[in-house]
Amino acid sequence: MNPELIDQWFPVDQQRNYISMLVGRVGLTRRRAECFVRLWTYLLLKQQQELGNHLRQPLTNLQIPEGFVACTHREAAQLFYADKDRGSDRAAGMMLDKLIALGLIEKKFDGNTICIQIRPLPNLSFPKSEAPVKLEVNDFNPRTDAVLVASFLVRNYNWMNNNTTAVSHKIAKLLRTWSSQYSTGMRVLRRTDNDRPVGFYLLYPTSTESEKNFFLPPSKILHLSSASEIDPMTMVVPGNGDCTSVFVRSWMIDTPYKTLPNVCRFLEDVQQTLRKMQSDFPNLCDMYAMTIHPSYEELAMALGFQKIAGDPKSSLYWIYRAVDQFLALDIAKSVSSLDFASPDMEV
Incomplete structure (x- = not known):
């Protein structure tokens, strides 16, 4: 499959329809959306060609390719810079890293070449006719959930700075440590067919001594994406009458499970968990x-959170909401106008 023939197979007007649906979602600029759509088209055509399937030209829509498809940085450069000054293989590799960090693709090396997989997008993919996946919310299990939860949490830190210290191993280890200290605030959204966690949140009861950190630049408090082994935030144990603060250390639903019903359900569970924590x-x-x-x-603004402290060195900032006010929210009403067909998020 020749990368330079993409426009013949999937016309520019059709590409623009997909690009328009993608632009503006979670840091996805128009340029990144263009590259993603061209990459998606190429991988689909290449896989079908390798399978001996004959597609009718031109395509009218895009299906998600099955699994990983070989694609070198040279091929990606031909795709991304076909109508511009020729970009380097290195530039194409950097663009692929951006798309990975945004949760749009996955990449691996099979020993011979780079292989890429397109991740499903709820608002763009064309699902197969199969029974819908059922989900339930229940307790985080440190023995079975830590590694799987860490694998999708790490993408958010990589999106921010591609920091290689934000590794799944460190996150999994910390999740198990926090669970042994206070597990009530750790919950997962789980598939019922295979018990796989596809969402996670962590409500972290914070010591009085750590409260001052909420008024410092947020970048100084980051722990999972730093090389430091010292956590600036200290957890307290049940019965501590001095504890007044809870830190939403994580809240995330993995693509493609982040839909309005699932978001509402998971946020309502946060309310229930907070009531237990008040005991x-x-x-x-x-x-x-x-x-x-x-x-x-x-989402934070829809739930009534307010910005209280920024960071001169980054786009990070602290947000605040009184617990009693959050518990009084009608979650479904608060988030009803939001669009959740986008990549992952974390607090």
Whole structure:
């Protein structure tokens, strides 16, 4: 498959339809959307050609290719810079890394060449006719969930700075440690057919000594994406009457499960968990979160969170909501106008 023939197989007007649906979602610029659509088209055509299937030209829509398809940086450069000054293989590789960090593709090396997989997008993919996946919300299991949860949490930190220290191993280890200290605030959205966690949140009861950190530049408090082994935030144990603050250390639903019903269900579960935590920490009244991924901002504002402290060195900032006010929210009404057909998010 010749990368330079993409426009013949999938006309520019058709590409623009897909690009328009993608632009503006979670840091996805028009240029990145263009590259993603061309890559998607190429991988689909290449796979079908390798399978000996004959497609009718031109295509009218795009299907998700099955699994990984070989695609070198040279091929990607031909795709991304076909109508522009020729870009380098390195530039194409950097664009692929951006698309990975945005949750649009996955990449692996099979020992001979780079292989790429398109991740499903709820608003663009054409699902097969199969029984819908059923989900349930229940407790985080440190023995079976830590590694799988870490694998999708790490993408948000990589989106921010592609920091290789934000590795799944470190996150999995911390999740198990936090669970051993206080597991009530750790919950997952789980598939019922295979028990796989596809969503996760962590409500972290914070010590009085750590509360000052909520008023410092957020970049100084990042732990999972830093090389430091020292956590600037300290958790307290049940019965601590001095605890007034809860840190929403994580809240995320993996693509393609982030739909309006699932978001509502998961947020309503946060309300239920907070009520349980108030039994353990009677004076709990303040709720803080840090924006890690830009897709969280719109949701946070819809839930009534307010910005309280920014960061001169990054786009991160602290947000705040009184616990009692959050518990009084009608979640479904608050988020009804939002569009959740976008990549992952985390607080």
